[in-house]
Amino acid sequence: xxxxxxxxxxxxxxxxxxxxxxxxxxxxxxxxxxxxxxxxxxxxxxxxxxxxxxxxxxxxxxxxxxxxxxxxxxxxxxxxxxxxxxxxxxxxxxxxxxxxxxxxxxxxxxxxxxxxxxxxxxxxxxxxxxxxxxxxxxxxxxxxxxxxxxxxxxxxxxx
Numbered sequence: 440x441x442x443x444x445x446x447x448x449x450x451x452x453x454x455x456x457x458x459x460x461x462x463x464x465x466x467x468x469x470x471x472x473x474x475x476x477x478x479x480x481x482x483x484x485x486x487x488x489x490x491x492x493x494x495x496x497x498x499x500x501x502x503x504x505x506x507x508x509x510x511x512x513x514x515x516x517x518x519x520x521x522x523x524x525x526x527x528x529x530x531x532x533x534x535x536x537x538x539x540x541x542x543x544x545x546x547x548x549x550x551x552x553x554x555x556x557x558x559x560x561x562x563x564x565x566x567x568x569x570x571x572x573x574x575x576x577x578x579x580x581x582x583x584x585x586x587x588x589x590x591x592x593x594x595x596x597x598x
Contacts, residue, residue, distance in 0.1 A: 512578050513544045516552035519584040520574040527589075527596055528570075530561040550578040551587070
């Protein structure tokens with residue numbers, strides 16, 4: 440015989456409820472739910488660490504130690520040429536560039552790009568015209584660019 444935890448009266452062994460007060464006599468032996476365990480007490484699988492640690496290490500390296508690579512900036516070269524060209528137009532707010540799929544971008548030297556594209560914009564009389572663009576640009580690092588040469592509709596602007 441044991442005592443009821445609620446009314447403290449003797450209770451026969453093997454019963455689930457106290458015959459005097461009706462309290463449940465079941466003891467909780469179940470393990471706590473994993474969802475209630477604090478995050479820091481959960482065990483992390485070693486494979487998870489094998490995936491997470493290299494990602495963190497590469498992220499830190501790329502953020503602090505990676506040198507600025509001038510190769511592979513085709514779209515950035517095109518964007519720079521578009522920005523410089525827009526400043527040369529009579530009506531820059533009307534400029535619509537043909538975009539990367541219509542542009543031809545080459546690089547014979549790492550960091551130096553030849554860009555051929557077109558812009559649709561209003562001329563000084565308000566008529567929409569298509570102006571071919573030919574430019575040569577150089578990536579100087581740290582997100583800085585320089586125009587080597589620029590031609591708009593065959594007219595040399597720089598170069």
